[in-house]
Amino acid sequence: MDVAVSTGSAPAGLHWQARAFFASAEKRLEAERSQLAPWAVVAFGGGIALWLVLADPVAWTSLLLFAAGLVLVGLVVGGRSGQVIASVALCAALGCALIWWRSGEVAAPRLDKPRMAAFEADVLRTERLVAKDSLRLTLAPSDPRLPPKFRVSLPLADAESLGPALGVGARIRLRARLAPPMPMALPGTHDFARDAWFMGLGATGRALGDVTIIEPAHESGLDRIRSRLDSHVRSRLSPAEGGIATALATGDQGSVTDSDAEAMRRSGLAHLLSVSGLHIAAVIGFFYLLVLRSLALFPAAALRWNLVALGFAVGALAGVGYTILTGLQVPTVRSCIAALLVLVGVLLGREAISLRLLATGALLILLIRPEAIAGASFQLSFAAVLTLVTLYGSPRFKAWFERREEGWARASLRSVGAMAATSLAIEFALMPFALYHFHRAGLYGVAANLIAIPLTTFVIMPLEAAALLLDVVGLGAPFWALTGWAIGLLLQVAHSVADTPGASTVLPAMPRLAFALIIGGGLWFGIWSTSWRWWAAAPLAAGILLTIAEPLPDLLITGDGKHLAVIDERGTPWLLRDRTGDFVRDLMAENAGFDGDPPPLAAYLQARCSADACVANLGDTGRTLLALRSTQWLDWTELTRACAAADIVVADRRLPRGCRGRWLTLDAPRLRETGGLVIDAEKGRVASVAERVNRLPWAGGGS
Known part of the structure; x- marks a missing residue:
């Protein structure tokens, strides 16, 4: 009798708990109904x-079917x-x-394959x-045996010797070594092959020998303006200052020196x-104030026209023009859309910056370029704006810092x-x-940004x-001196x-699960407005703990087998080859969480190296490594x-x-x-790159 009562009450208890859960959820969601739309984005x-x-068609299909089930x-x-x-x-x-x-x-x-x-x-x-x-040239070759679009680099001195004839619209003849787009170098690093895939690039390479110009450049109007503006700005300032000024004017960061970058x-x-929201806002604000202050000098115009609306219109046109001038890059387009939505919202009497505005901007970008979500630029931009929305919406922040x-x-x-x-929160x-x-974050960025952002x-802008405006009448020299x-x-x-000790912290790797938990916790806290937003503390804490607990790797190996780094217990990467390019050196240092120049493996106390090979003990793991580093017959x-x-x-x-x-035996066929x-x-x-990219379209050899 007791057993019957016990077994019969369990389903009833579960049913009651389910009803209570959904009833509680209904109340919370009703209270947060204005915050639901951003969650769709x-x-x-x-x-x-x-x-x-x-990264697998079977998994994608399963996801779609699972989502369909959830809809039902x-x-x-x-x-x-x-x-x-x-x-x-x-x-x-x-x-x-x-x-x-x-x-x-x-x-x-x-x-x-290379050719x-x-x-x-x-x-x-x-x-x-x-x-x-x-x-770096993006080319469309006439040879049908080559990909329809690819990139080729040539020495800057050789390019400058050809003058403006080597520009957009030129037809050239050259010889180059071409290779497939560079794959992800190590698990979790940037996927250049993904970028190339969505840009339609079928190869990358470097020019060999001289470049012959068959037809000189006949740049479009916009390309000509951008090129002339670039040359004009750099001619007015020193190389270091001109590189920064060019980046601000045209969005081209290629002129910034390596040390300054x-x-x-x-x-x-x-x-x-x-070029992002800060720059778009500065351009729109500059032209808005210019129009507003200029027309306010004429009483007839001030009484007859809505100067605020007119200033916003001119500012919006300037913002759109600046976005086009800087090459319609994703961050710039995103910022321009957001700025235009802000202007429309202000004219309609709505809140200037809101979650719905942020969600609308994100949705527009994702509809056009869904792959942008994987980029650091997209994530950083929207995370910064979400932080601003959350901070400025805080009653405590308003109580402390609202104007009065x-x-x-x-x-x-x-x-x-x-x-x-604001700087600290961001x-x-x-x-x-x-x-x-x-793999790096600045620790003194708040202090630097307090000076740099207003400056x-x-x-500067x-x-x-x-x-630039006064150069039209030949009076720009004093302003260029001040700009410099x-x-x-x-x-x-x-x-x-940057030179201050401890200016930045480095981290070997953040697990994807930890990153997802932190993003999820941040979104949960930023979007909800009632007390359950504090539930975000759980995923945030879990993500931080997983990141801290992630152990240092013992060995990093590139996909071609030419380069590897042995990581000691202090996190120092010891490189197999004494002569290694800057890209590989930076790659190994970043993924080891090492802030410095990696030393050669031959200098490692637990390694013995000859011209042909190195034998090394992998710390206290009890494992030994044999790495070949020559092409000689052994x-x-x-x-x-x-x-x-x-x-x-x-x-x-x-x-x-x-x-x-x-x-493990990792030779060339296995590493491929x-x-x-x-x-x-x-x-x-x-952990391997193959596991990361699995069956993504750009993971294969080519087509």
Whole structure:
């Protein structure tokens, strides 16, 4: 009898708990009904992100079917809860379907292996890369055996010797070494092959020998304006100052010197070089105030016209023109759309910056370029704006920093406090993104931005705009001198902060799960407005703990087997080859969480190296490594004996069958399958690029 009562009450109890849960959810969702729309955009972006993470058509199909099931569940549940379940599932499915479709729509032929080629091609785009001392050309070749579009670099001195004839619209003849787009170098690093896929680039390479111009450049009006503006700005300032001024005027960061770019990154000021919301707002504000103040001098115009609306219209046109001039880059377009929505909202009497406005801007970008969600620029921009919306909507922030009738001293102090609080909040909000994408985050960025942002917005950009306008009548020289002085001050701030000990923190890797938890927690806190927003503390804490607990790898290996780094217990990466390019050196240092120049493996106390190979102990793991580093023929008996004594064998060639390590044998054929590797020898974990990209369209060899 007791048993019967017990078994019969369990379903009733579960049923009651389910009803109580949905009743509570209904109340919470009803209280948050104005915040529900942004979650649809989050779900849409989540579907795109899941497509990239799952990386397999079978998984994508399963996701779509699962989402369809959730839609049906939502319809059955009904009420506000059912609507949320159904709409979130539907939006996630639409996001997944959209990027799946776009990945096929942009597909273009690619090289499947390196080759030498002599060809004629039309120049589609030119990019000056001063830091790399090269000019990068985007070409459309006439040879049908080559991909329809690819990039080729040539020395900057050779390009400048050809003059303006080598520009957009030119037809050239050259010889180049072409290779497939560079794959992800190590698991979790930037995926250049993905960028190339969505840009339609089928190869990259470097010119060999002279470039012959068959037809000189006949640039379009916009390209001509951009090119002349670039040359004009750089001719008025020193190379260092001219590079920064060019980046602000045309969006071209290629003229920024390597040392200045590194200082801007380490000091947390790199965002000032990328044309985004700050620059668009400065341009719109400059022209708005110019029109408003100028027309206010004429009483007839002030009484007859709505000067605010007219100023906004001129500012909007200036913002659109600036966006077009800077090349319609995704961050700039995104910022321009957001700025225009703000202007429309203000004219309609609505709140200038809101979650709905932010969600609308994100949705427009994702509908056009869904792959943008994987980029650091997209994530950093929207995270910063969401932080601003959340902070400015806080009652406590308003109580402390909202403007009020008071003396100028207290008002100035309040403004500085608001700016400091804003910078601090944004710095903390963006730190996970900087660590995930760049393995580095600035620690003194708040102090640097307190000086740099007002300096750039209210001094440098207006001075540069005035100098360009006055150059029309030949009176711009004094303003160029002031612009150069202001940019010099900005660079002095950047270098001073960057050179300060502890200016930045480095992290070897942030697990994807930790990154997802932190993003989810941030969105939960930023979008909801009632007390349950504090539930975000759980995923945020879990993400931070997972990041801290992530162990250092013991071994990093590139996909070609030519380069590897042994990571010691202090996090120092010891490089196999003494002569290694800057890209690989930076790659190994970043993924080891090492702030410095990696030393050679031959100098490592636990390694023995010859001209042909290195044998190294992997810290306290008890594992040993044998890495070949020459192309010379090796005695078969000695080689097989050395292989048998090592746990891991790495070579950039095919090894004989008799050469096998006790745990892993990674020769050229095997590494072509796996791509770059991150190895935790102590726990026996191996992460590969192949696992990351799996069956994504750009993971194969070519078409």
